[in-house]
Amino acid sequence: MSAAPSNVSPSWAVELVGIDKRFGPVHANRNVTLRFAPASIHGLVGENGAGKSTLMSILYGFYEADEGTILVRGQPVDIRTPQDAIRLGIGMVHQHFMLVETFTVLENLLLGHEGGPVLGPAMARARAEVQALEDQFGLEVPLDAIVSDLPVGVQQRVEILKALYRGAEVLILDEPTAVLSPPEVEQLFRILERLRQQGRSVLLITHKLKEIMAVTDRVSVLRRGEVVAEFTTAETDRQALADAMVGRKTSLFVEKAPAVPGDVLLSARQVNVVDGRGVATLKDASLTVRAGEIVGVAGVAGNGQSELLEVLSGMRRFESGTVTLKGEEIGPHTAYDAAGARRRGLAHVPEDRLKLAVIKEFPAHESAILGYHEDKDLSRGLRLDWKRVALKTISLMERFDVRPLNPNLRTSLFSGGNQQKLVMAREMDREPDILLVGQPTRGVDIGAIAFIHRQLVSLRDRGKAILLVSAELDEILALSDRVLVMCDGEIVGELPAAEATESRIGTMMAGIKEAPAAERVAP
Amino acid sequence: MDFLLSLLSLLDSTLRLATPLLLAALAGFYSERAGVVDIGLEGKMLVAAFAAAAAAAMTGSAWAGLGAGILASLLLALLHGFACITHRGNQVVSGVALNIVALGLTAVLGNAWFQMGGRTPNLPAGARFGEITLPLAEGLRGVPLLGPLYYELVSGHNILVYLALAAVPLTFWVAYRTRFGLRLRAVGENPAAVDTAGISVTALRYQAVLIAGLLCGIAGAYLSTAQGAGFQTNMTAGKGFLALAALILGKWKPVPTLFACLLFAFADALQTRLQGVRLPGIGEVPVQLIEALPYLLTVLLLAGFVGKAIPPKASGRPYVKDR
Amino acid sequence: APALAFEPAIVFDMGGRFDKSFNEGANNGAERFKADTGVNFRWFEVTNEAQREQFLRRLASRKADVIVSVGFSMAPSVEKVAKEFPNVRFTLIDGHVDLPNVQSVEFAEHEGSYLVGVLAALASKTGTVGFVGGMDIPLIRRFACGYEQGVKATKPATAILANMAGSTPAAWADPTRGSELAKSQFDRGADVIFAAAGQTGMGVLQAAADAGKLSIGVDSNQNYLFPGKVLTSMVKRVDVAAYEAFKTARDGTWKAGHQRLGLKEDGVGWADDAHNKALITPEMRAAVDKATAEIKAGTRIVANYDDAKGCKY
Amino acid sequence: MSAGGGPDNLPWWATGLLLPVVNVALALLVSALVILAIGEDPVGALGSMLRGAFGTGEGIGYTFYYATSLTFTALAVAMAFHGGLFNIGGEGQAYIGGLGVGLVCLSLGGWPWWMVLPLSVMGGAVFGGVWAAIPGWLQAYRGSHIVITTIMFNFIASSLMVYLLVNVLIKPGQMSPESEAFDPSTFLPMMADMAASVGIAMESSPLNFSVFLALAACVGVWFFIWHTRWGYALRATGANENAALYAGIDPRKVIVVTMALSGALAGLLGVNELHGVQHRLMLNFPAGLGFTGIAVALMGRNHPAGIIPAAILFGALYQGGTELIFDYPTISRELVVVIQGVVILFAGALEHMFRPALVRLFARRPSVAAKPAGA
């Protein structure tokens, strides 16, 4: 617990003193004290479940602390509801979006700040004000679009704009970059910079230590609900932060031998998908994946990667084209579903684990057989043999270090990282010939990331074919033997690992095609 | 001319029958748009019908009846709110329970107060909402087409019918043009967004539930003091459920809901006129088939044309700050 | 020492004892018996099928002296329980059970309906009369058929509009629907409507009074409900049946067997009192009296819907 | 409505036993106030209900007879619930199921009951199942809201049955719209007779062999939902349709099948009411038991182990209520309805009212001022 500056002279923007919070048996915050200065960007890091979101929700009045005091600009304050926080000039962008999806952007901005009982005139006024804000910060948001029609990145911008519109002097950002593309991240950082110049303070939560290093002035580390360290960013490095978060020495690098690709196990030719609204979401997608290689698919979320995974895994019909699975051709009219895919030796870790890969209400052991409940070795006659299922689950949990080791705990009570490990364990357990993986480490802390990466590489080394979709360029670069880049439903380029650099992929992600042969040296 | 008159009479009857459905469906609109499922429209209408008839019988004033009806319905609405909002109870169970309580209680109180088997005395003209002849109706009656249209269809209803019709644009305005409406629709979709915007979810939902109570109160009073002349046990006879169906058919939007109500009422009015009609080749259509017509129609419409109705996302779920 | 108290009982059908209709008629008879003799009676209202037998059996095992069961739906239960308790007397109203300890009382509703049909035809100025039935069951069709015969026999050119309120027991208790049906019939030209629909009929009577048209009540005398607006009522003397059952059981003259009470037995008739005096013209009175006499004498036969298997006459 | 203790860590017996008992007690207290308000003796009246429901052999018979019917309709609701469907159509499915039962019994006159029973069960299940599968299909393939379609199908069932009974199936020359009586050879044995045949004297009541069928249905439903692959697929679909799709389950098929099974369970009500007791096809025999089944299922937390006691509670309310109006002529049958509503309100909708208090009671943590999470 390194020193908070001892002299009192720089008046703090916000001081959280001795905050304590429990959720039933979970002690989310333990006597946390955290201060940050005006005109500064303060980072907050910690493993999954360390209590970061809880702490900030308390500052925002969304939760009430069991104990502790809050001071804003030196004055003790009583924050019981978000309304109190808003009045004190505190704004928050939540980790899970707080948007009304059926509303337009403008309506979302207006909510709670309508400026009069009738919307008409207020709406016009708000439009002008928001426009001014957009210009000032270079944030572009279509005000009359329905939120659910917008890509997540834009939704994130709406959230930020909402906080700015409400006049936040102190802006809390809870993992805002998880869904942003690299250029969007850069843009966000420019905004944060401008806020700091205006004398406002920003509190930034992120799992990406690179970002911490890039923009923050100071950074606090939370572990198991406690503040365990605080650094001046300029005086520390990623390794030190990682070690403080986990509480021991960690390795941030994956070791990996060159790939030895074998036969083509999975391929797609000219696959097209049109969604329910008639929009083409996948256009003439073609690819091959060989045994013993990891093919990475890079791209900003929402550019057809989800559809690609869904088509290949049998969850979605496609309009035209063929998919070839271990030599077997599958057309738009072939009977092919997720169960069929699994029978043919294809496993799938989907992008959105909470929506697809586990059932939150089920106990862990029931989630641990999702997709495999028809397996002969799990049933006895008509009966699903729960004893065998439990044994199986325990072995999965042990192999992948899922904590707590309790197969009867409700799935939703496991932390995100542990849920992800459970899904990985389930899908890798049957030694699939082909593994489709989407966003394997989204929202997962660095300890778990390294583990998951090692598992993927070892599967590859056992001669399996892996298709990896990730919005994290670092992840793509660290794992892939070959990189495909997607933009607007198309596969716009392909690079061998050796030639894949951040900037080349970045330009391709933005939709600027380059001929595969054209060699350019990265700056 | 004869055809015109019978058509007008059909439409006239449609309006009368649509009124309670419309009021109740709009009540459901407010409640469900705020995220509180309301199976209890039926029960609220029933207590209101009883209270209105009882008060009108005792005071001789239809307006006193209306006031009593609204009050009774509000009390039931508060109870629903207490169970579902304050105590986060299951909204469907609460609605079912309140329907049953309303069914029993109105009969018990009716028996205790009037000793007429749960009925209230027949209301004299003064204790009911009479028909209003709109200005110029008599004078314009002779004008071809428009005259009868105005006289037969537009004029000559009681004030609650006009009130119900006026409630549709009013509701539209409230829901889509006011601050309250914006918040109401938001809390039914994503209460957490409302909460983090610094607005009380609980207060908002209580307001919505109470508005539902108010509208059901008017609907109930209409049944016993305008359309009818006294209260009978279970006189709502499923209208609350039909109103709910209209709300869903109208996809939780005020204007389409109006059309759904009119459709149900039209089918209902039509079926009284179709009884005994012979169709070429088929012969006399069984009464029961005609009677089932509104329901069959609804199913066909739902299956064929309306498509998927997407309820307010948070409806049915109590709000808990949770991940 | 006083003799063991006399204990009569009555079981009402689902409509309940204040249904303004045949249950209420039976109730009136029982109340009259109570007023005359000071003897109290037990009563129950059935709420579901299982309770029919349950109430009957309970009353029988407690040695009720006579058990009046109101409504044709009670017939199967009466049959079953009467077999179990051969020493208990049962009177079944509106139904028929052949057992040595059961008295079945049925009414010739078609005859009474015929008379009000005569009156309706004569009272109508538009030449169109209406009929609103409750639930669509043979009993109500019998009413409708008698009514139709009366109308047609009097003024063959008269048009008859007929509606049933519904297919569930709710059809007996839906005055709103009754008033809508009445309004639709008025709109189609009817100016007299016969309502044989329990409480649903109240809506018909109300709508007629509101519209300044005429209605005809059913079962009990309903003329007083809207004086001057109810042409008459087709009375079915369920009250007499109930009263007689209690009285004969008390004085020992109760007899099992089947009775069909028609005009001749004064079991059915039309209500003629101060409330509708002004509505009945001498011409109407003459016509209805003539019909009454002929039916009683057997010279005019009113076809019964059930016997004829349809309204054929 | 998740089963078992939530995140507030109450022991299972507190949520499973203590809380319901407290809630029912409160409901009875409120009922007592209502009885007091109409000028009757509440202790005597509630005592009479209790005696009526459980005090005599006959009373117990009736209580369990009602509970049998309620078990079928509640299981129907529970089955659909686990598939993520809210089936309000139990009433209509029971009605049409009864038609199936009736047709089987009418056409198999002369057969012994134990041969008729499997067929009448099938008749009820198939008719009820098909009647429910249509709304299921409409939901799955046409997106028609199941709540409306099942409500509509209740009305349609009612019209259909009246048509059939008035025009087709009515026993000729009879006033009430009922079919001919079934052949006595087909009658299910009455519990009293079965008891008598093994030398136990039991008062006569409508309780019949169907009660065993109801128990078997409970076990069957429990086994199906929680111990088979199909049950797993059903629950997965109910909890998360997208996850089901991911797992290779076709949610649309599951929805249709779930509704069919749900309707089949509701259809078995006809076995108890018609094959067991009334011995003829008649109008309106479900008499609201389909609707009450919703309350029973929700109070029983959609699990057979909860449904059985909840069904008995409601059976006791029905039968105790009958006894109440027998003993207290001034109390009308509608008061019994009020009491039922109050029980559903307190034991169902307000079930969480005492939870925070209970949590405080059980939280013997050292830390003071433990506020309830997330006001």
Ligand SMILES: Nc1ncnc2c1ncn2[C@@H]1O[C@H](COP(=O)(O)OP(=O)(O)OP(=O)(O)O)[C@@H](O)[C@H]1O
């Ligand atoms: N709502 C809850 N109620 C009860 N227990 C919970 C709840 N949420 C989480 N837990 C439990 O609290 C513990 C800590 O969860 P947390 O989210 O902090 O995981 P973690 O240790 O950070 O794991 P990871 O780093 O993999 O995310 C877990 O054992 C989890 O099961």
Ligand SMILES: Nc1ncnc2c1ncn2[C@@H]1O[C@H](COP(=O)(O)OP(=O)(O)OP(=O)(O)O)[C@@H](O)[C@H]1O
């Ligand atoms: N509403 C709640 N009810 C119960 N437990 C909760 C609740 N919210 C959070 N928790 C628990 O509190 C602990 C801290 O959660 P919190 O969300 O603050 O972690 P975090 O540091 O933001 O993690 P992540 O990096 O995954 O976002 C976790 O164990 C979590 O399970």
Ligand SMILES: [Mg+2]
């Ligand atoms: Mg976590």
Ligand SMILES: [Mg+2]
């Ligand atoms: Mg967080």
